[in-house]
Amino acid sequence: MLLRNTAQPQLPGQPPGPPGSTVDSTRWCNRRSGAASEPWIVPAPDVLERRRSKEWLEARDMSGAGLTVLVTGGAGYIGSHCTVELLQAGYAVIALDNFVNSVPSAPSGSGLPPSLQRVQLITGKELTFYECDLLDKTRLQQIFQEHKIDCVIHFAAIKAVGESMQFPLLYYKNNLIATINLLEVMEAHNVYQLVFSSSCTVYGNPESLPITESHPTGDVTNVYGRTKHFIEGMLKDISAANSKWNIIALRYFNPVGAHPTGLIGEDPTKEFTNIMPYMAQVAMGNKPHLTIFGGDYDTVDGTGVRDYIHVMDLASGHVAALSKLHKDHQRIRIYNLGTGKGVSVLQLLKIFEAVTDTEIPFKICSRRDGDIVSMYANASLAEKELGWKSQFTLPQMCKDFWRWQTMNPDGYRSSVENSVSRKASQNGHTVTEHLKKNGHSDNSVPAKSSQNGHHQHTNGKIPMGNGHS
Numbered sequence: 001m002l003l004r005n006t007a008q009p010q011l012p013g014q015p016p017g018p019p020g021s022t023v024d025s026t027r028w029c030n031r032r033s034g035a036a037s038e039p040w041i042v043p044a045p046d047v048l049e050r051r052r053s054k055e056w057l058e059a060r061d062m063s064g065a066g067l068t069v070l071v072t073g074g075a076g077y078i079g080s081h082c083t084v085e086l087l088q089a090g091y092a093v094i095a096l097d098n099f100v101n102s103v104p105s106a107p108s109g110s111g112l113p114p115s116l117q118r119v120q121l122i123t124g125k126e127l128t129f130y131e132c133d134l135l136d137k138t139r140l141q142q143i144f145q146e147h148k149i150d151c152v153i154h155f156a157a158i159k160a161v162g163e164s165m166q167f168p169l170l171y172y173k174n175n176l177i178a179t180i181n182l183l184e185v186m187e188a189h190n191v192y193q194l195v196f197s198s199s200c201t202v203y204g205n206p207e208s209l210p211i212t213e214s215h216p217t218g219d220v221t222n223v224y225g226r227t228k229h230f231i232e233g234m235l236k237d238i239s240a241a242n243s244k245w246n247i248i249a250l251r252y253f254n255p256v257g258a259h260p261t262g263l264i265g266e267d268p269t270k271e272f273t274n275i276m277p278y279m280a281q282v283a284m285g286n287k288p289h290l291t292i293f294g295g296d297y298d299t300v301d302g303t304g305v306r307d308y309i310h311v312m313d314l315a316s317g318h319v320a321a322l323s324k325l326h327k328d329h330q331r332i333r334i335y336n337l338g339t340g341k342g343v344s345v346l347q348l349l350k351i352f353e354a355v356t357d358t359e360i361p362f363k364i365c366s367r368r369d370g371d372i373v374s375m376y377a378n379a380s381l382a383e384k385e386l387g388w389k390s391q392f393t394l395p396q397m398c399k400d401f402w403r404w405q406t407m408n409p410d411g412y413r414s415s416v417e418n419s420v421s422r423k424a425s426q427n428g429h430t431v432t433e434h435l436k437k438n439g440h441s442d443n444s445v446p447a448k449s450s451q452n453g454h455h456q457h458t459n460g461k462i463p464m465g466n467g468h469s
């Protein structure tokens, strides 16, 4: 039976229905009939740690202690998950975002966007945030002047493949000029350590599988991908011209999943087209069926094959990359971040159904323009040189994505204040007591409005008494 979510707004971590109600998810998702119902429970924030191997935890990288990293695109999907790992690795984080594809800070709130408020809740640590468009070079310069920045992770970009074909100049301007501004400002402030967010899309149609970093690049099928390819070229050129540069470009395969707490996840403000968010919408009953693009490819079952990687694995890959930059000066180096496992659309669908206990009706239609048949990584270089290896399995990716989706059916519109209030009241504490107990000071510093109207959330402390956005 397919039911729509008609529930009232609920708190993250609670099933739909009035706060405190016992309504479970059988009421509102595309559940398999007769299956036992089990409401989603908020996992402890250390759940991620427990999933990792003992060896990994022992070797935990704390190389960020005492260093400040600037994260562009910090409020977005990958940026926010990476910020969790950076804070946990001891970095002081300065995050920037222009909210082009992430949910903005509420005008009356703390100045922090909801994704980053939740990052603070997960980590119990504070960060600094500026609303800043990288096309605004003056603003960027001010930020570099105000802080002693040691290194940069550059996520900020627009990334919708279809949109990039319709509006190529928008993509070239936003992705290329923004990056040039950032590189110029970095150089002017003697900041030369950079991790750049690239993509497996630079390989185009692979000539051989699994794909190693030495596979030819440039035969890219879309404008978005070409911006990534051009930026990689630019980074090679600047590192050849000036030996001070120390850069790692990470070529991601297909990022999916969400933080295991379910507090942060993907909440694009643009129409989504990637498969897992779409699949989840069908599972929720918000879309009637999944359209599978092509069932006649030369693959295990005729559907397209990809290398899906948990976003928290990507996040730890960035910490490993920064750590490498602090240790070795290698001018520019490129690594694939993937699991090395190719998974077809139908295989993904079956696993998603099994771990979420839902049914996903689908229709196999014609191939999507520009789609690649099969793509998966050889990620052994990252393992050898960065000491990084993916940890999460595909069922965990699906489960974590689903937890985020069901806890936040309206994305970040469920407020952090509610989440805090709920946890506090569960423990018999006030919000203030709860935050103090969890390492937040009540000595809050509200967001300042800078001269040009941008918000800065100084030290990232969660203001109390005046509400959270």
Ligand SMILES: CC(=O)N[C@H]1[C@@H](OP(=O)(O)OP(=O)(O)OC[C@H]2O[C@@H](n3ccc(=O)[nH]c3=O)[C@H](O)[C@@H]2O)O[C@H](CO)[C@H](O)[C@@H]1O
Residues within 6 Å of the ligand: 159, 161, 199, 200, 201, 221, 222, 225, 253, 254, 255, 273, 274, 275, 276, 278, 290, 291, 292, 293, 294, 303, 304, 305, 306, 345, 368, 370, 371, 372
């Ligand atoms: C060519 C290209 O630049 N691809 C980008 C796109 O990868 P992909 O196009 O690989 O990601 P995707 O999630 O859109 O598609 C994954 C697989 O699912 C299939 N599919 C997808 C949606 C759907 O409704 N039905 C369906 O069958 C699709 O044909 C493909 O085989 O997005 C990624 C981010 O996650 C990267 O940014 C990639 O660079």
